[in-house]
Amino acid sequence: xxxxxxxxxxxxxxxxxxxxxxxxxxxxxxxxxxxxxxxxxxxxxxxxxxxxxxxxxxxxxxxxxxxxxxxxxxxxxxxxxxxxxxxxxxxxxxxxxxxxxxxxxxxxxxxxxxxxxxxxxxxxxxxxxxxxxxxxxxxxxxxxxxxxxxxxxxxxxxxxxxxxxxxxxxxxxxxxxxxxxxxxxxxxxxxxxxxxxxxxxxxxxxxxxxxxxxxxxxxxxxxxxxxxxxxxxxxxxxxxxxxxxxxxxxxxxxxxxxxxxxxxxxxxxxxxx
Amino acid sequence: xxxxxxxxxxxxxxxxxxxxxxxxxxxxxxxxxxxxxxxxxxxxxxxxxxxxxxxxxxxxxxxxxxxxxxxxxxxxxxxxxxxxxxxxxxxxxxxxxxxxxxxxxxxxxxxxxxxxxxxxxxxxxxxxxxxxxxxxxxxxxxxxxxxxxxxxxxxxxxxxxxxxxxxxxxxxxxxxxxxxxxxxxxxxxxxxxxxxxxxxxxxxxxxxxxxxxxxxxxxxxxxxxxxxxxxxxxxxxxxxxxxxxxxxxxxxxxxxxxxxxxxxxxxxxxxxxxxxxxxxxxxxxxxxxxxxxxxxxxxxxxxxxxxxxxxxxxxxxxxxxxxxxxxxxxxxxxxxxxxxxxxxxxxxxxxxxxxxxxx
Numbered sequence: 001x002x003x004x005x006x007x008x009x010x011x012x013x014x015x016x017x018x019x020x021x022x023x024x025x026x027x028x029x030x031x032x033x034x035x036x037x038x039x040x041x042x043x044x045x046x047x048x049x050x051x052x053x054x055x056x057x058x059x060x061x062x063x064x065x066x067x068x069x070x071x072x073x074x075x076x077x078x079x080x081x082x083x084x085x086x087x088x089x090x091x092x093x094x095x096x097x098x099x100x101x102x103x104x105x106x107x108x109x110x111x112x113x114x115x116x117x118x119x120x121x122x123x124x125x126x127x128x129x130x131x132x133x134x135x136x137x138x139x140x141x142x143x144x145x146x147x148x149x150x151x152x153x154x155x156x157x158x159x160x161x162x163x164x165x166x167x168x169x170x171x172x173x174x175x176x177x178x179x180x181x182x183x184x185x186x187x188x189x190x191x192x193x194x195x196x197x198x199x200x201x202x203x204x205x206x207x208x209x210x211x212x213x214x215x216x217x218x219x220x221x222x223x224x225x226x227x228x229x230x231x232x233x234x235x236x237x238x239x240x241x242x243x244x245x246x247x248x249x250x251x252x253x254x255x256x257x258x259x260x261x262x263x264x265x266x267x268x269x270x271x272x273x
Numbered sequence: 274x275x276x277x278x279x280x281x282x283x284x285x286x287x288x289x290x291x292x293x294x295x296x297x298x299x300x301x302x303x304x305x306x307x308x309x310x311x312x313x314x315x316x317x318x319x320x321x322x323x324x325x326x327x328x329x330x331x332x333x334x335x336x337x338x339x340x341x342x343x344x345x346x347x348x349x350x351x352x353x354x355x356x357x358x359x360x361x362x363x364x365x366x367x368x369x370x371x372x373x374x375x376x377x378x379x380x381x382x383x384x385x386x387x388x389x390x391x392x393x394x395x396x397x398x399x400x401x402x403x404x405x406x407x408x409x410x411x412x413x414x415x416x417x418x419x420x421x422x423x424x425x426x427x428x429x430x431x432x433x434x435x436x437x438x439x440x441x442x443x444x445x446x447x448x449x450x451x452x453x454x455x456x457x458x459x460x461x462x463x464x465x466x467x468x469x470x471x472x473x474x475x476x477x478x479x480x481x482x483x484x485x486x487x488x489x490x491x492x493x494x495x496x497x498x499x500x501x502x503x504x505x506x507x508x509x510x511x512x513x514x515x516x517x518x519x520x521x522x523x524x525x526x527x528x529x530x531x532x533x534x535x536x537x538x539x540x541x542x543x544x545x546x547x548x549x550x551x552x553x554x555x556x557x558x559x560x561x562x563x564x565x566x567x568x569x570x571x572x573x574x575x576x577x578x579x580x581x582x583x584x585x586x587x588x589x590x591x592x593x594x595x596x597x598x599x600x601x602x603x604x605x606x607x608x609x610x611x612x613x614x615x616x617x618x619x620x621x622x623x624x625x626x627x628x629x630x631x632x
Contacts, residue, residue, distance in 0.1 A: 025465060027480045056465030062338065072471060073482055077464040080341045081473030082334070083364055089326070089334025090341070092457070097296060098320045099346040101461040119334070122327040 004246060008195050008244070010237040023047040025056060025076045033043050038226030038243070039068045042135050043075070043195040045203040045224070046104065049210055050077065055102040061093040064116075066108035067141045087115020088123035091130040099129070102210060105203050109136040113149040113173050120179065125181075127184025127218035131209045134175060134221065137228035143182055145231035149173045152250045156233060172250060180256040182233060186217035189269065190255040192225040196238035202271040203257065218252035225251055276443045280434040281406045284442050286311035287346055289412035291446040294373070295321035297337035298332040304433040304606055305351050305377035312347075315357045330520065333358040333374075337365050340372045341456030341472050345417050349375025349429075350508030351524070354384030356391055361424060363392030367493060369422035369457075373413070374428045376400070376403070377436045380600070381525060381605025384578035386480040387430050388552045395490060397497040399423070399504055402430040402523040404441040404530075416451040425498055430551060433606050439478035450606040506549035507558045511537050515544030515628035517622060518563050518591075521572040521582050522548050524612070525597065529572050531620045542630045543621065551579070556586035569626040573597040574611055597621040 022029050025047040029105040033039055050059050061077050063069055067086040082090040088107035091200055095103045112120050112134050120132055139157055141144040147157040147164060148171050164172070180188035187209045191202030202224055208219035225238035225247055234242055254266025278288070286308060289297070297312040300303065309325070316323040316551055322339075326332035332348045350358065355376050367371050376383055384583035387400045394445050403409035409431065416427040463469045469479050476489025508526075511533055512518075521529035526547040533545040546562045548555050563569050569591050571580045585594050597620075600609030610616060625631060 003289075027467065028482070030482060032482070050345055050464075055461075057463070058461045060342075060459055060461045060465050072473070073477055073479060073484075076469050078337065078459045078461045078469050079471040079479075080459055081368065081471065081475070081477065082337070086330065086334045086337075089331040090338035092324070092331075093296060093298065093335035093338025093340075094342050094347065096324070096335075097339045097342040097346075098460055118328065118332055120459060122331060179468070195561070227381060 007084050008240060024051045026074050027076050028074045031074055033067055034230040036227055036229040036239045037067070038137065038193045038239070039071065039110055039135055040182050040225040040227070041199055042202070043068065045199060045206050046106070046133055047075070048203060049207040050102065052207055053102070053210055053214065058100060059102040060098070062087040062094065062103065062105045064105065064107035064111035066111055068106055068108060068135055086128065086177050086228070087111070087120060088116065088119040088132055091208055092123055092128045095130050102214060104131040104133055106135065108141070109134065109138060109148045109150040110140045110179035113175055117149070119270070124179045124182045124185045124219040124221065125148060129213050129216050129218060130221070131213050131220045133206070133228050134223040136175070136223050136251060137226045137231060139226045141231040144207055145233060150175065150251065152247055155246065174251060176221065176256050177228055179221055180262060182217045183259055185221065186260050187212040188218035189255040190223040190244060190251060190253045190266070191226065192253050194225065194227060194243040197254070201269055208258070223251070225253065278439050278441050279406065279440045280437055281399065281409055281431065282307035282437070283311045284406050284412050284444060285409050285431070285527050287444040288314055288410040289373070289417070290315055290319045290321070291444055291568065292345065292414040292417040292522050293626055294345045294347050294417060295319070296336065296344050298324040298326045298335040299350060300326050300329045300332050300354060301356050302351050304352065304379065305434045306351055306374055308349060309405070311449055326486065329354040330361070331430065333361040336372055337370065340370050341454040341459050342535065343460065347373040347375065352376055352378045352386055352622050354552040355383070355386060359390065359392035363390065363396050363400070364393050364474045366396040366398065366426050366445050367394060368472050370426070370472065372426045373416045373420050373426055376428060376430050378430065378432045379605060380432060380574045380609070381385065381523060382575035382578070383430070384551065384573065386556070387428055387632040389409060389580070392453070395494060395501065397552060399427040399500060401427065401431055402549065402551050403435060404523065404526050404547065406435065406438060407442050407583050409435060409597045410442060410444050414447045415477045418452070419504065421452045423496065425496070430523055430614065432524050433608050454628065457553060473484045478556040501553040504550055505553045505555040505558065508547040508549055509557035509558070509562050510545050511532060512544040512562050514542050516542045516567045517625055518546055518566045518569045519572060520559065522551060522579060525574055528614060528617045530614065531614060535618065536621065541625065543625070552580045554586065556582070557583055559583065559586040560590070563591055568624060568628045569593045570621065571597045572607070572617065572620070574600050574607060594624060
């Protein structure tokens, strides 16, 4: 742990930029997302997995609507901009016409779990060979921190000011728990980018999901829990801890289904790939 | 020539496949269902894919993804199902994708939907309204050509009568002017080189931070203006010395044309005008056709929708009167008592009163 940056507690000194890191498939590191946002990190796991598999020139991303949409201008990947919630169907049509291509969606929780829930369920049940990437921060970040279908009980949002109350607002949806058991789902996992170990595990999950797609095993999904300190109304440095303890409590990380087999208990992805 | 007795639904699916359509997605709904059945039966053997989508929302999304890769793709429904698709149809238009959309409508009450659109934003679809199965075979192939030419959705306005009428037809692949290469199509190949493609409806350009919808949408408007100028189509006959002009589209035009021919044979000075493209509406041609008449009668099977465009074309040069109206069967499929030669002849004859059309 000594050679990686600790993100599980606030730094003792102010951050100092020592150099710039940019994934191969990124055109720039300049983006408009908030400080402390987990989405650029999540994107990095996706872009690096595409490179790992040598699919940079055989890959199409289908993008939903949310904060991450702003990241599309810096992605060096062929893209289709879909509507809020509709990316899984668009990805389906593209995959059927270009079966040799690696096709992924990038969607937020508002996009996938609210607006487009039936799309992702049907796409999974149909066993479409596409990979859906869900960036779950439990809020509508782009509108300024509103409750979504994955907001956990007790979480404060702009339209649940005293915290999500199950009796009044209903319960959050566990997306991986919902999608993993479906017959067409080959791979389902939930990662988190709240610390370096989480980022590394998430990257392995994305890669394994892509591999399942390229083998033609069926539908694959990786949910990535991302920090949204702006939408959570907490100090930036508390984001990772809040994600781990508040969101991670309900949205349990690990692999839920691999090689078409449901696991008894969510498990870390194997190290050796 | 190998003419076969074919229902419109079968003929249109065959015409689409002849035009190179390789993807179709739809959700069953009367009277669109048979078109979906025919695509499901015929596309796989033609090397294509037909998905029985779980909803119209998903059908249009799948067709969106298919045509974005450069494949010729189509979707469709009745007007009710198209209501569900409108959000995507707006976005697909603004992403400049060549989708072909079938409305096998329940009558003609989707004219506003077809020509004004039920979606958001400034967008336009070319709309072709075939009069019979034979013309539908041509229109379907033309629709794929025009969609690729303009990089814009094209809507085929059909109905129960068109879909379920069997006519002796021959589906022959038509030739059109050569089209530019689809260098915009997303096949995944441009990643990693610093110049990827991004098919989007908001003016996002890879490598450039932020968006520029203002100039993007203005460019789109200019394209739609060019489409409007270039693609007006119409049919007309018996205009010489006409005192009454009957205007109708699609299936109703077939009845109108028959009645006008009957009356002309009896020496009645009545003319016929049919917009083939509902958008762009052939306004100038209609104005010219109506220039010498005393009255314009609009026959449409709805509460009065196309009549707005007729009035905007004639601009008060002659009185414009509706002679159609709502007419439905008990199931609401648009097969009502108005679909009858004697009924329509009676309405045209009523409109003749005071027109001076009878010698």
